[in-house]
Amino acid sequence: MxxxxxxxxxxxxxxxxxxxxxxxxxxxxxxxxxxxxxxxxxxxxxxxxxxxxxxxxNAAASLLARRRSELVGVTCYLDRGFDADVVERLYVEAAERGLDVLLSAVTPSRTARQAIRTLADNRCEAIVCVGSGVVPDDLADLSERVPIVIVGAATTAPHVDVVRTPGDAGTALAVRHLVGLGHTDIAHIAGGTGMSADERRSGYETAMREAGLADRIRVVEGGPGEADGVRAAERLLDGAPPTAVIAYNDAAAVGVLAAARAAGLRVPTDLSVVGYDGSRIAALSYVDLTTVAQDIPGLAAEAVRLADAPHADPAEVPHDVVLAPILIERSSTGPAPR
The missing domain is CATH 1.10.260.40 (lambda repressor-like DNA-binding domains)
Structure with a gap:
């Protein structure tokens, strides 16, 4: 018994x-x-x-009995498609190295500070922060004891490795694609305080100037969510609408598509739309969004590699691994209206 x-x-x-x-x-x-x-x-x-x-x-007791915890801590935002795609791939890459992933999410009621602190308290061998380059000031000292890798954005935090796609290069790709289709009235919906938002905006503005379209630069503040894209697009489409929009990310671009339909505009006949990130939502058959894709498998592989091979010398210059963006053309972009 x-x-x-x-x-x-x-x-x-x-x-x-x-x-x-x-x-x-x-x-x-x-x-x-x-x-x-x-x-x-x-x-x-x-x-x-x-x-x-x-x-x-008792997994915790088992970890304490080992010299290595073999855990890679990961922080991410639950409501962002890019983060979810990266985390899914991190599990694959970690498993190939005999490591496991401990997830600690950032939510409206849970700060990045709390998420990172939880991982540090659970003996993670390294911490991978997805979707944000922000390491709270009072936790910056953690990077001297626990390797920290940022995925998706540059950071000024000391001793922190970075794996990213240059946001300016991505939006520049989008501008050149649209100019090649004959568009000259191209607007950008910015990402507010979102990851790499300033960099993506800068890339759009620089590419417009290089194309001789400095007087056509038009930026409307938005954000990382679908609702942000809807609100920004409504402002853009009220009056003389552009012929093309480059959204901060894929979720915001889906909001632009919804606003365009509500305004009676046809995509891409009347309005071309480009997203950013290459998330799964962009590939859905009823979305079929042209997007600037980040190399998610590559980002995850590099992040786990750095997490599994921390600096031997704390004074060593942190790594900044940059992976080129790729433009994926789908049915949301087409020739400029005549």
Missing amino acids: AQEGADRGRRPTLVDVARLAGVSTALASLALRGVAGPSEQSRERVLRAAEELRYRS
Whole structure:
């Protein structure tokens, strides 16, 4: 009976499993972890005892028993498609290196400071911050003890590695694509305080000047969400609308598509729309959005590589790994209206 191995109401321990199986605690531990040593008969007895007691190993205790935790902590924003795509790939890259991922999200009710602190308190060997270059000032000292890697944006924080796509190069690609289609009235919906928003805006403005369209530069503040794109597009389309819009990201671009439909405009016949990030939403058949794609598998692979090979010397200059953006053309862009 299970109650013979553990007191009623108490969570069973490894000692209880070993006692019920009639083996030592060390042997029970080896059997449960699948490590060579116990005979098949002993292993079967331990497994049956664990099942009868409904025993579950204490992962935290196991981590404390190891020299390495083999955990990579990851912070991200739950409401951003780019972050979700990167995190999914981080799991793959970490597993290939024998590492696991501990996720600590940033939400409207949970700050980046709290998310990072949680990971540090759980003995993560490195922390990967997705979607933000902000490392709170009072946690900057963490980078001297725990390697920190930022994915997606540059940072001024000391001792922090960065893996990113240059935002200015991406929006410049979008401008050149649209100019090549004959557009001259190209507007940009900026990202407010979003990741690389200033860099993306700068790239748009520089590319417009280089194309001889400095007098056509038009920027409307938006944000990272679909609703931000809708509101910004409504302002742009009220009056003399542009023939093309480059949105801060794919979610905002979807908002532009919705606003265009509500205004009776056809995409791309009346209005061409370009997003940014190359997230999964852009590839949906009913969205089919032209987008500036970031190399998400490449970003994740580099982030895990840096997390798994921290600087031997704290004074070493941090890495700044830059991966080129790629323009993916879909049906949301077309020739400028005649």
